[in-house]
Amino acid sequence: MTAPAAEPIEHDVLGFLESAVNESPVEAMKPAAAPDTEIETPARQLVIINWSGEFDRVMPTLIMANAAAAMGYQTKVFTTFWGLLPFVKDQKRIVGENWMQKMLAFMQRPGISHLKTSKMNFFGMGPWMMGVLSRKYSIASPKELLEAAEALGVEFMPCQMTMDMFGLKREDMIDGLGAPVGAATVLELMTQPNTASLFI
């Protein structure tokens, strides 16, 4: 069905894949996040790939993560692509090392308190209205939910490749964030028994 090895793969792609996997294939079963410990099968586990940085998608990520952690599930959130920007410190305005990265960060203002909605943003009116409605119905804000999740032991794992692409450094990020990991760690976690994985 596929064309196995029709052409030799170029070397830089292989090198890229190796860094994406972040371990050699043989080593891959021991994820980078916990290289020295045996991975035990969790009773129940939730793994979320938090790809989006928008208010209306970060909210379900944080609500599900909090609920799972409160129920005693092992809970991991892999923050990647646009989904890494909410985990930049709120007070950071411009991040990145070159003008392209600075421009991307400028247009997608990072930080958990600066989320936009995916539709009806209207220069911030959408998030404001949702904030008002949320408070009215006692729904916590993204910032409160993030703090609760950290306190409940939810593990937030930033994507190494995304940090490189946006030129983000460790000191740009919030304190609660774990060490950067690659795809292998996430794949290993997602395929364990009693585990639900969501791409949000």
Added chain:
Amino acid sequence: MTAPAAEPIEHDVLGFLESAVNESPVEAMKPAAAPDTEIETPARQLVIINWSGEFDRVMPTLIMANAAAAMGYQTKVFTTFWGLLPFVKDQKRIVGENWMQKMLAFMQRPGISHLKTSKMNFFGMGPWMMGVLSRKYSIASPKELLEAAEALGVEFMPCQMTMDMFGLKREDMIDGLGAPVGAATVLELMTQPNTASLFI
């Protein structure tokens, strides 16, 4: 990796989380939707978190749900956020209790027959063209698929928090919708064996 209990969580966040989980952590293993019955492990199960209210995402939700139910899988669809609006009765135009909720509902016209596409909507031309192409290739409409899913026993579970936020009442919703549930019910279902969970 995370900062466990660096600061005490404020009480309103805890209260919110409790309502999000919708059960106390100890009770959480018995989901709200079926409090009196033992949850038996299903042979095969599909759980969809239907977050989006757009034509091109509601269609895969309904097609997968119908196919799974037809194959004898236990099939549950948790309708949350924008994804709850298609399950408002078609004839309802303005729903909600205050002007903000009314405005949100007005701009995102609810009902299964009023879906917009996520791109190329062009004031309804996108959905119209897709409707024409669908009929040409005998693809059922969202409304037909919803009715088929109900008849096949797909369980649609509305998100309590979303109903509050949009100010939706039981009588606003279609008849086939089940009782509102919280995140704990969905997490419990998603982490069962032989279960596929999708966030759409």
Added chain:
Amino acid sequence: MTAPAAEPIEHDVLGFLESAVNESPVEAMKPAAAPDTEIETPARQLVIINWSGEFDRVMPTLIMANAAAAMGYQTKVFTTFWGLLPFVKDQKRIVGENWMQKMLAFMQRPGISHLKTSKMNFFGMGPWMMGVLSRKYSIASPKELLEAAEALGVEFMPCQMTMDMFGLKREDMIDGLGAPVGAATVLELMTQPNTASLFI
């Protein structure tokens, strides 16, 4: 909770569902992609429903698929809806049989080298900037990743219904694509043990 068989389902919906499932319910356990072989339980498996055709969503699909295949996982990508268009040959400009399909294809230029970003596309400037940043940090292009995935044995399965709706023919598609399948095949794969399923 649902209304079982309140009204008889119309016959064309049933016919549609049958073609969606693509097999009779009894036969459904043997997926169309491998009708003659027994499905053995894979050690670890990744199943991605690639619904989106945008640069920033096709990238995680291809990166995860490559990483999983490199780790020895059985890896399947079901390409559906907008997510089928990147698998049209790059040199094809207009595909489809009638003016609606041609117009859809014209506006969503197909081919792996013509992806747009979901936000900040700016007439191609977003993808260009991401391409520059990707090269700077040795991240492979979508085209390179697709070729690597094929060589690593990732199985790409096009959605039959989408091919019909867009009027796509086998000769429009890249060589590495497998035979079109229906929802039953994907559901059967997704609910196997040690399997992670993602809707991207």
